[in-house]
Amino acid sequence: MHPAIPILVVMFAAGVGYANPLLHLPTAVLGVPLALSYIAFSARSPQTALKRGWLAGSLASLAAMYWIAYPVGVYGGLPWALAVPCPVLIAMAIGMYFGIYSFIMHYAARTMPPLLLCLFSGLLWTSMETAQGTFFTGFPWMTMSSAFAFRPEWIQGASFIGAYGLSGLLTSVTTGILTWKISKSSKVWSISILTGLFMLGIVRATPQALSTLISTGNASIGIVQGNIDQASKWDSKYKKATFEKYLRLSEQLTDKADLVIWPETAMPFYIQDPGIMRAKLFNFATRTDTPILTGAPGYLLHGPKSFSLYNRAFLIQPGTTVMNWYDKVHLVPFGEYVPLKDYLPIGKLVQGAGDFIPGEDVQPLKSGNLAMGMLICYEGIFPELAQERVEKGANLLVNISNDAWYGNTSAPLQHLGLVALRAVEQGRYLIRDTNTGISACVDPLGRITNTTELFVDAAVLAKPELMAGETFYHANYKAVTRIPILLTLIFICWIIIKTRMNSSKLNKERKTD
Incomplete structure (x- = not known):
């Protein structure tokens, strides 16, 4: 596959996946983490994964948030020649989060079995969205689960794991799809998560499902x-x-x-x-x-x-x-x-x-x-x-x-x-x-x-x-928001150790040869 194709897929998926007045296909947004993971898995080096992930993420952010130019150009008093670059610059900054995701997933794919990779990708995505909402005063506009907000049956998981956690869970499904051919457990994971979210949407539509809430x-x-x-x-x-x-x-x-x-x-x-x-x-x-x-x-x-x-x-x-x-x-x-x-x-x-x-x-x-x-x-x-x-x-x-x-x-x-x-x-x-x-x-x-x-x-x-x-x-806000970050950091440390062990082993084999 030509390297430009997954980059364009990320841009298109964001453009039509996030809400817009022309064509809104919420499930298309799943193409964003799916194509970013493909970039990570197929890149020959972590640097390549970072660059392509950053470019894809920048284009995705621009496709979703092109509108930033409007208030700056119409009401901000700046000429359009200066207003138009504003969303480009912001998109390039947000794109770094996606680039880092692809960079880390490149290493993860070479050190983790498929099922663990599914879990880690979800944790990493959750942590990435949390970071977007925290650093530099925060701007979590690219929260992936928000694309499904007009399909309430698909967002009930947010009442348990929050919007960021729901985004991560959906991301883990896309990682499972990418590894279906080599792992039955990944297939079971993806089907189970989607089935669980679908059933949750049905169950929470009944009055009994809100028993913890009182009118x-x-x-x-x-x-x-x-x-x-x-x-x-x-x-x-x-x-x-x-x-x-x-x-x-x-x-x-x-x-x-x-x-x-x-x-x-x-x-x-x-x-x-x-x-x-x-x-x-x-x-x-x-x-x-x-x-x-x-x-x-x-x-x-x-x-x-x-x-x-x-x-x-x-x-x-x-x-x-x-x-x-x-x-x-x-x-x-x-x-x-x-x-x-x-x-x-x-x-x-x-x-x-x-x-x-x-x-x-x-x-x-x-x-x-x-x-x-x-x-x-x-x-x-x-x-x-x-x-x-x-x-x-x-x-x-x-x-x-x-x-x-x-x-x-x-x-x-x-x-x-x-x-x-x-x-x-x-x-x-x-x-x-x-x-x-x-x-x-x-x-x-x-x-x-x-x-x-x-x-x-x-x-x-x-x-x-x-x-x-x-x-x-x-009720469990601190645990729900902090545990994914903690687990992500633990897994990253594990990836670093495994990567160094594998590199050391490869060097020894080369010296023996």
Whole structure:
């Protein structure tokens, strides 16, 4: 086989495997680890495996995340000649993870029996995705299991081993497929895993399967999608129109809803400052007797000319001017702040109020019997953040976002798929409210309902259950996330020892000859 073929297979598999508006074939994403392992097995040297794996991974990342150029080019003020290379550079960086995977698998294939190789490949992939979500502030957008998020019957394993673990388990299946011809045990492994995942999807569709979770009540949540043009959102001339649009859409829901949610930075002004719009907002909540949860910039004054800015979610209760809020803790580099800004010759790549400061308090926002674990924007793609919110007592997860940055690209679909996994992992309903879509309600089985179209005004009433109890993943979070990494490191040490022993043995044989 020509060396370029598996590289192109990885790129194509990522392009159609991850969610996109044109052609989405979730099972195609399995071609990514399968072709990367083939590259590792067929390469003549570990260096070749590393280079080809890196190239394949870079092309795969670019095929899935080409959309990064859109917010940078349209809203970042950079010419397209500079915007287009941005996803290329990011893809090249993420591609290194895939290159390292192929590099290690090259050695593993020469030191491990097929069945052990299947197990190790899954552990290695799980560790690789964990690393993607950790190093350099983390960006786990290429979580493979997210490709199946719109097929809830295939993601139930996330309630036991998490999204990263599920990705690893699927990877082990592809390794088994590659070694079918030389190992019956690999064939049994792959068939058993696929059968187990399929049966789990069937079993968890029954009410008895969620016996560890308890419904403590129901809620009616209004989801308002304002569909505000990002180009004019921060223009002072449009602030009043934006505000009144949210009030108008919310009027359709207030007589039925226990709470109305508006998206991330829905209000392009400081709610903390006295003014006409602030007064109207509080009067609206009081008149309709409906709490409002809205995104808006917030600040903390340190002195006459010293302050900190926050990406904040405000909870406004009827009959009072006292507000509770949540400040986003995991900010987007170069979007909400500039890392090492004293040393880098660039500023923020997108519009906004200014450089934000990360928050610290992750306690749920409470309204009546609602205890809402807040996840702003891409906080929803990090499993550990949802885990922390539920540990603090959240009976409902809420993700507010503004995906207007991404236009009609793959990003809104991919973002929804990633966030949906948090509902399955944690056994909580998740309400997702975005400025331009896709807004939705996700249940603990990952079933997505109340979805809105992109770039339309929408006022939707969702009726989630408020959940208590723990999934296996939540209850055993430390073990589930740490054991794969520990086992991966142990196996790598074993591979190094075996490789050196084999090399020493080969050298002795050559000297004897």
